[in-house]
Amino acid sequence: MTFRGQVTLDGPSGTGKSSVARGVAARLGAAYLDTGAMYRAATVAVLDAGVDPADADGVARTVAGARIEVGTDAATETVRVDGVDVAARIRGAEVTRAVSAVSAVPAVRRRLVDQQRALVAAAGTVVVEGRDIGTVVLPDATLKIYLTAAPEARAQRRAAQLGIREQSEIVELAADLRRRDEFDSSRADSPLRPAAEAIVVDSTELDQQGVVDRVVALAESAVGVGERA
Numbered sequence: 568m569t570f571r572g573q574v575t576l577d578g579p580s581g582t583g584k585s586s587v588a589r590g591v592a593a594r595l596g597a598a599y600l601d602t603g604a605m606y607r608a609a610t611v612a613v614l615d616a617g618v619d620p621a622d623a624d625g626v627a628r629t630v631a632g633a634r635i636e637v638g639t640d641a642a643t644e645t646v647r648v649d650g651v652d653v654a655a656r657i658r659g660a661e662v663t664r665a666v667s668a669v670s671a672v673p674a675v676r677r678r679l680v681d682q683q684r685a686l687v688a689a690a691g692t693v694v695v696e697g698r699d700i701g702t703v704v705l706p707d708a709t710l711k712i713y714l715t716a717a718p719e720a721r722a723q724r725r726a727a728q729l730g731i732r733e734q735s736e737i738v739e740l741a742a743d744l745r746r747r748d749e750f751d752s753s754r755a756d757s758p759l760r761p762a763a764e765a766i767v768v769d770s771t772e773l774d775q776q777g778v779v780d781r782v783v784a785l786a787e788s789a790v791g792v793g794e795r796a
């Protein structure tokens with residue numbers, strides 16, 4: 568029997584959620600939704616409107632008026648704001664610095680969570696990654712994973728991803744990851760935390776393929792649960 572249902576993948580920044588979620592989606596023949604890309608796209612709209620990310624009312628108004636489109640095909644990344652392709656821009660430092668403030672605004676979350684649920688309903692079997700997917704967006708998901716990794720491993724991986732070798736820059740990267748995690752975990756609305764039923768997977772000692780294998784094995788052992796749900 569094949570897996571049918573939803574896999575949620577939550578966890579702190581740089582634990583490997585995006586890469587693992589794509590790999591799992593490919594193995595399961597499932598769709599893939601990167602909800603962080605949606606908050607990043609909303610941040611592009613805020614920055615382009617010249618609104619201060621700390622101005623919650625301005626952020627809420629701007630995001631309410633923006634058309635945010637994110638695809639659910641694991642093989643191609645589609646991210647648009649008002650029809651403009653922002654897939655590369657959302658990964659830049661300016662957006663990364665501002666995204667936690669934008670994503671803490673309750674009206675932004677309500678709007679994007681509604682959109683996420685609609686995308687998931689249209690996608691069928693899907694792997695969804697973010698911070699609040701198992702706790703808030705899809706509380707009845709078939710399989711919930713909470714991905715962790717030691718802070719040093721996360722900083723090293725992000726440095727490798729960005730081609731950074733300088734030790735002082737790696738220390739700075741680690742501080743940025745910590746700052747974003749603290750912000751995302753301490754916000755009032757939908758803070759980052761594991762769902763009660765989530766299976767915690769620590770990727771510190773596993774390579775990317777090892778994590779994908781582990782999650783796919785967990786999904787295969789959940790076959791039947793999706794059909795009953």
Ligand SMILES: Nc1ncnc2c1ncn2[C@@H]1O[C@H](COP(=O)(O)OP(=O)(O)OP(=O)(O)O)[C@@H](O)[C@H]1O
Binds near residue numbers: 582724727770773775
């Ligand atoms: N288990 C692993 N071992 C080594 N490197 C890994 C592992 N998992 C992911 N990576 C690498 O770490 C980097 C960060 O991974 P990724 O972007 O998937 O993390 P993330 O949790 O989605 O981050 P963010 O929340 O900031 O978007 C990527 O270069 C990825 O290839």
Ligand SMILES: Nc1ccn([C@H]2C[C@H](O)[C@@H](COP(=O)(O)O)O2)c(=O)n1
Binds near residue numbers: 603667671
């Ligand atoms: N479900 C989600 C997904 C993401 N966010 C916020 C918090 C993150 O710092 C930011 C960017 O996410 P990333 O691309 O790094 O996964 O978006 C959130 O609040 N809820």
